[in-house]
Amino acid sequence: xxxxxxxxxxxxxxxxxxxxxxxxxxxxxxxxxxxxxxxxxxxxxxxxxxxxxxxxxxxxxxxxxxxxxxxxxxxxxxxxxxxxxxxxxxxxxxxxxxxxxxxxxxxxxxxxxxxxxxxxxxxxxxxxxxxxxxxxxxxxxxxxxxxxxxxxxxxxxxxxxxxxxxxxxxxxxxxxxxxxxxxxxxxxxx
Amino acid sequence: xxxxxxxxxxxxxxxxxxxxxxxxxxxxxxxxxxxxxxxxxxxxxxxxxxxxxxxxxxxxxxxxxxxxxxxxxxxxxxxxxxxxxxxxxxxxxxxxxxxxxxxxxxxxxxxxxxxxxxxxxxxxxxxxxxxxxxxxxxxxxxxxxxxxxxxxxxxxxxxxxxxxxxxxxxxxxxxxxxxxxxxxxxxxxx
Numbered sequence: 001x002x003x004x005x006x007x008x009x010x011x012x013x014x015x016x017x018x019x020x021x022x023x024x025x026x027x028x029x030x031x032x033x034x035x036x037x038x039x040x041x042x043x044x045x046x047x048x049x050x051x052x053x054x055x056x057x058x059x060x061x062x063x064x065x066x067x068x069x070x071x072x073x074x075x076x077x078x079x080x081x082x083x084x085x086x087x088x089x090x091x092x093x094x095x096x097x098x099x100x101x102x103x104x105x106x107x108x109x110x111x112x113x114x115x116x117x118x119x120x121x122x123x124x125x126x127x128x129x130x131x132x133x134x135x136x137x138x139x140x141x142x143x144x145x146x147x148x149x150x151x152x153x154x155x156x157x158x159x160x161x162x163x164x165x166x167x168x169x170x171x172x173x174x175x176x177x178x179x180x181x182x183x184x185x186x187x188x189x190x
Numbered sequence: 191x192x193x194x195x196x197x198x199x200x201x202x203x204x205x206x207x208x209x210x211x212x213x214x215x216x217x218x219x220x221x222x223x224x225x226x227x228x229x230x231x232x233x234x235x236x237x238x239x240x241x242x243x244x245x246x247x248x249x250x251x252x253x254x255x256x257x258x259x260x261x262x263x264x265x266x267x268x269x270x271x272x273x274x275x276x277x278x279x280x281x282x283x284x285x286x287x288x289x290x291x292x293x294x295x296x297x298x299x300x301x302x303x304x305x306x307x308x309x310x311x312x313x314x315x316x317x318x319x320x321x322x323x324x325x326x327x328x329x330x331x332x333x334x335x336x337x338x339x340x341x342x343x344x345x346x347x348x349x350x351x352x353x354x355x356x357x358x359x360x361x362x363x364x365x366x367x368x369x370x371x372x373x374x375x376x377x378x379x380x
């Protein structure tokens with residue numbers, strides 16, 4: 001029987017390594033040893049580290065659970081809160097080791113790789129569009145004021161989230177994440 | 191006459207290189223060639239790349255112009271706005287190449303170097319304390335409501351700023367920075 005391809009393990013290990021080490025500090029051998037695969041096998045599946053970083057971003061985005069934002073039957077702002085609570089728990093539960101891959105790649109790689117920059121940009125745009133849609137529903141439901149600039153608010157909330165994760169990881173405390181929930185849900189979107 | 195020490199040039203070049211390339215992508219030779227110094231001379235002044243990164247963080251923090259936040263005779267919220275306008279212009283004027291070194295090191299290095307993580311943490315704490323002081327003054331002047339949780343708001347505004355710079359650099363547009371000003375000054379602190 002032919003040995004099963006290690007592609008899935010390598011792709012998943014790349015996501016984990018990039019999330020905890022960042023792009024430049026992750027070596028191909030970090031990825032392959034985490035995947036239990038020989039180093040050379042990486043290039044059977046990916047043209048370059050950059051190539052696997054682009055797939056890692058896609059996989060990370062798929063794990064952002066945008067479906068939680070769209071779940072019918074729950075008030076819009078509750079869905080938005082549940083979305084960030086789900087993501088925040090991942091960072092807290094990892095002992096503040098894991099941040100957001102979109103934001104981390106944005107901070108680290110955006111200036112060096114046009115392809116990664118474009119993917120980060122697209123990631124932010126899609127995410128902000130999802131948030132904006134929930135805010136529009138919240139507006140229609142009368143949960144937030146009709147005057148709220150939904151598009152700018154979505155961008156702002158996403159920026160605040162990215163910054164809160166970075167500050168929480170540096171602080172190894174959830175204080176910045178707690179401040180995010182307090183200010184976004186008790187003040188900004190009240 | 192003895193040749194003047196290149197220490198200042200090397201330290202300044204390190205700050206520039208770290209800001210545009212990040213920590214891991216910056217090599218010692220990138221720093222010394224930017225400083226016009228021989229590679230070996232780096233180690234006459236710094237024990238390691240990490241050592242120069244710590245000094246770069248101090249230099250960056252010194253350039254954050256906290257004095258603008260304390261300037262007497264200007265309304266507190268105007269000072270806060272001027273502070274971020276000053277910093278935002280630096281990123282926009284660099285064609286979105288330069289971000290915030292505190293946030294970038296936080297995203298990239300906080301998990302790998304305990305010393306850099308501590309320095310980033312201290313940087314965030316000092317910065318948030320300055321913002322909190324201005325917000326307290328704004329509260330005393332009646333510019334913002336007495337109910338505002340000054341400490342959490344300062345943390346949140348700083349997180350939002352860091353995230354906005356990352357998103358702006360990925361987007362190569364000032365839209366996330368514009369959203370920051372709109373939401374912080376026209377909505378949150380109105």
